[in-house]
Amino acid sequence: MENSNFSQLGINNLHDLAKFVVLENFIHHSQYFSPQQLKEEVDSVYKEELKFNNSKIFISRDSKNNINGSIRVLKWNSKDVLPIEKLFEIRPSLLTNNVDTEIWHIGRFAIKQFSDKAGFGVFKTLMTFAINEVCKNENSIALAECDVKLLRILRLLGIEAKALADPIYYLGSETIPVLLSYKGLKSFLDKNYYLLPQNFMSLHHSVVFKEIA
Template sequence: MKNIKLSVLKKTDLEELAKFVVEENFSHHDEKTPDIQNIMDKEIKYIHDEELCFSNSKILVAKNYDDEIIGSIRTLRWNYRDKLPIERMFSINLKELIDINQYKVWHIGRFAIKKNPNETGIRLFKTLMACAINEVCMHSNVVAVAECDIKLLRTLKILGIEAFAITESIHYLGSETVPVILPYGGLKNFLDKHRHLLCSKSQQLHQGVVLVNHQQYYTFV
C-alpha cells in the first residue's frame, strides 16, 4: 500500500492540472471520437487559460510518490463578475437563478480521480469532496454550483448530497454532463459525516482502504 500526498496546487502547475482533468474524463468514458487528441489539446488549453483568470480559487490535488496527480478538486468563491464555467457551457445567467443578495455562491470543479483502481479508493474520493465542501460551508448562507457527469450525480445523491439540475444536460468531455445547484443542507450533512477525513495540506493520507471498481468514479469538470 502507498501513501498519498495532498497539497494546494500552484498557479504555475495549472497545465498539469488541465491535462489530468481532460485525460481522466475521456479515459473514464472511453470516448472514441475521431480526432480525439486535437479535441483534448483544445480543452486542455481552454481549462488552463480559464483557471488562470480566477484569482480567488483553491485547487487541491492528491499525488502519489512518483509526484503524479491522481486526484483533484477546485473550489471558487464567485465574485459575481467572472463568468463561471457553468454559465459558459450551458448559456445560463446564475444571477437570474440565485439571489446573490441572500446567498454566497461557490463553484466546485476540476474534480477527477485517476482511473487506475490500484492507485485510488473511495477514501480519496470522499476526502477530496470533504475538503472542498469544508471550504464552502464556512457560512450557512451559501450554495454551490457545479457541472457534473450524470453518473456522479446519482452517486452524490447516494452519499446524501442534494443536487438539483438547473437545465438540460449536454455532451462534454466524453459524457453526459448536467449543471446542478448544491444546497448548503446536503453539503453540511456530508461534511459532518466525513469531517474525520479533513487534513492539512502537509498531512499524509494513508490509503489503507478497500478499493472500489474505477467505473464508479466520475467527474466534475
Template sequence: MIYDIEYYTMCHEKIDELIYFVINENHLHHREVLKAEDINSVRQILCAEEKQYLNSHIFISMSNDVICGSIRIFQKTATQILPIEKIFNINIEDFADAGTPIYHIGRFAVSKGADKRGFHIFKTLMALALQVAQQGQGGIVFAECDVKLLRTIRLLGIEAEAIGTPIHYLGSETIPIQLPWAGYQSFLNRNRDLLRNELGIFWQ
C-alpha cells in the same frame, strides 16, 4: 489499487498540469478518442479559463509523486462568469437569494483504479472543497457533472439538484447541478476525519 495517498493544495502556477490531468482522465473514463490537435485546443481553452480564477482553491491527491485526483473551488465575484453559466446559458442568480455566497466546483477527476476503498479519494477531495464553501455561511455550490458522478454525490449523502438539461461536454453527458448549503452539511459533519489530512503545497 493505490493506498499511499497524500493531499496537497496546488499553486496556480501549476494550472497547466491540473488541466492536463483532468482532460486525460475524463477521456480515459469515457473511452473517447480525440486527435492530439483537438486535445491541445481544449487544453488551451480550459487553461485560459482557469487562469481567470485567481481566487480558487485547488486540491489534489498524489501517489508516488503522481497526481491521482483533483478538485477546484472558488467563490464567485461580481465580475466573474462561471463555467456553468457559459456552457448551459444559465443565470445562476436565479437560483440564489440576494447576498448568498456563490461557489463553483470543477476540475474534479480521480484516476481510474485509484479510488476503490469506499470512494476515499473522492470523499476527501469533496470534503476539502465543500469545507471552503461552508466558511461562507449559507453558501450555495454550483457544478457540472456526468450522470454517474451525480449518482455518487447523492449516495454520499450530499443533496444535489439538477438545474438544467444535459449536454455532451468533455467526453460525457454533463448536467448542471446545485448543492444548497443545508444539503452538504450532513456530509461534512460525517466526514470531519477526512479533513485532518495534512496538506502539503504542490510545487515541483
C-alpha cells in the same frame, strides 16, 4: 491502499491540472480522441482557470508524484463567467433570492482509474476539502457540472443535487448542471470532517493520509 498525498496546487501548475482533468475525462468517457483535440481542450481549460484568482485547487498525488485526483472550488465574485453560464447560459445570480448568499463553484473534479476502494477514498477526501470551503458560511450554495455517474454518487452520499438543465456533451461525457444546497453539503461534511488534517488551513504543503476508508 497505498498512501495518498494531498496538497493544494499553486497557480504555476495550472497547466498540469488542465492536462490531468481533460485526459482523465477523455479516458473515462471517450472511445477515441485525437492529440489535437486533447491539446485544444487542455488549452481551453487552462486559459479558463487562469482567469479565476480566488480559487483553491486540491490534488492527490501517487508515490511517483503524479496527480491522481483533483478538485477546484471558488467563491463567485459576481463578475467571472462560470462554466455553468458559459455552457448552459444559467446566470448564477438568478438562482437565489438573497443577494447576500455566497455562490460557490466546484469543478475540475477528476479521479485516475484505480481500485474502487482507493478511488472512493480519494473522492471523499477531495470532496471534503472543497465542501469545507463552502460551508464556512451557512448562507451559501454551490454550483457544479457533473456527469451522470458522478451525480448518482453525490446523491448516494446524501448530497442534495438539484439538476438545473438538460445534459450536454462536454469533455467526453454527458454533463449536467446542478445546484448543491448548504444543508446537503454540511451533512456530508459532518460525516467526513475527520478527513481534514489539523493543519488544513495551511495546506500548501503536502499531507499524507493512510488507509482512507
